[in-house]
Amino acid sequence: MPRDRNAKIEALRIAAMLGIVAHHYAIHGGVIGGTESGNTAVFLAVFSSFGKWGVDVFVLVSAWFMVDRPARGKALSRVYSETLPVSWLIGTLMAVTGVVALSSRDVAKAVAPVVFSEYWFVTAFVLLVLISPYLTIVIDALTKQQLGRLLAGGLVLWSVLTLVPGIALGMSDLAWFAFLYLIAGYLKRHGLPWTPRVLAVTALVSVGVLVLGVALAASWRVAIGSPADVWWVMTELASQSSLLTAVPAIAVVAWATTSRPWRSPLIVTVASASFGVYLIHDNPLIRRVLWSDVVDTTGAAGQAWLPLHAVGWSLAIYVACTALVLALQPVCIRPMHRVTERLRAAVTNTWGSGEASTKAPDRR
Secondary structure (H helix, E strand, C coil): CCCCCCHHHHHHHHHHHHHHHHHHHHHHCCCCCCCCCHHHHHHHHHHHCHHHHHHHHHHHHHHHHHCCCCCHHHHHHHHHHHHHHHHHHHHHHHHHHCCCCCCHHHHHHHHCCCCCCCCHHHHHHHHHHHHHHHHHHHHHHCCHHHHHHHHHHHHHHHHHHHHCCCCCCCCCHHHHHHHHHHHHHHHHHCCCCCCHHHHHHHHHHHHHHHHHHHHHHHHHHHHHCCHHHHHHHHHHHCCCCCHHHHHHHHHHHHHHHHCCCCCCHHHHHHHCCHHHHHHHHCCHHHHHHHHHHHHCHHHHCCCCCHHHHHHHHHHHHHHHHHHHHHHHHHHHHHHHHHHHHHHHHHHHHHHCCCCCCCCCCCCC
């Protein structure tokens, strides 16, 4: 990864992945079902609320770069060069050690993680990469006003109305990622009519509203029901398409991409491992033992020191996975990238680039 990248944007990848790890602590750890403490449930709801915010930020940042470089081959090469080695290594480790009993389905997912959807995010993101050239055509073909109306309508349909119980408007992960791509395209092509300082304040206020909104909603659910009732807050109110989550994600990306850049080789290096952090800690085979056996989230449920446990373990997992990814980069990730790049070049030479033109059609 080039060391001259804007560290402010790369830092968003780090923050996003930290939020995702925290989200997984609460969601995958079984801690909600193991606590009878309302205070614990409210804390976990707030603590996990940055998970889907992190997903939105990660996709928006990636899309912001892809809009001007919608070539599918290089992006796919980067995803596969990291996903395949990590999946193969974890699958081999589990098969050799016997820590997790592997089924035929587990083996298929480990060998072909994208097509068998071992990671929902990776599969949806790969599909987004495949359709991204055509989304760029839409972005460039529409006027600023037309694209703005399309995005406003989408936010009403999928970020506001879907918060009403019983309303389902067919929003899939891929559809939401495509919508985020269009938002990133709007930011890249037209920007927002505010200064970086105003965008910074907007980002801080919207993040504060996210935290306060989740805390109030979780407290209300506990008051009228039980600690387990905060599950709706964690999975619906703070979902990736919720207005409460999407607005702060859009605001922070808009600020980072328009304000004065930072230069920090350290941040850029750490950010280069952020995708790998997800691939390791949320691998389904790792997940079966990580939270229950290593972290012991259920043992911490209801304890007064659970916030420290949650923060400490989330940071520890992030740091450990980052160190492991950085160690794997020269050993297998970069060599795999050279292989996938050669395959991409061979396919391009044989069949042509196959890239869709991103030039807007002549509408005269």
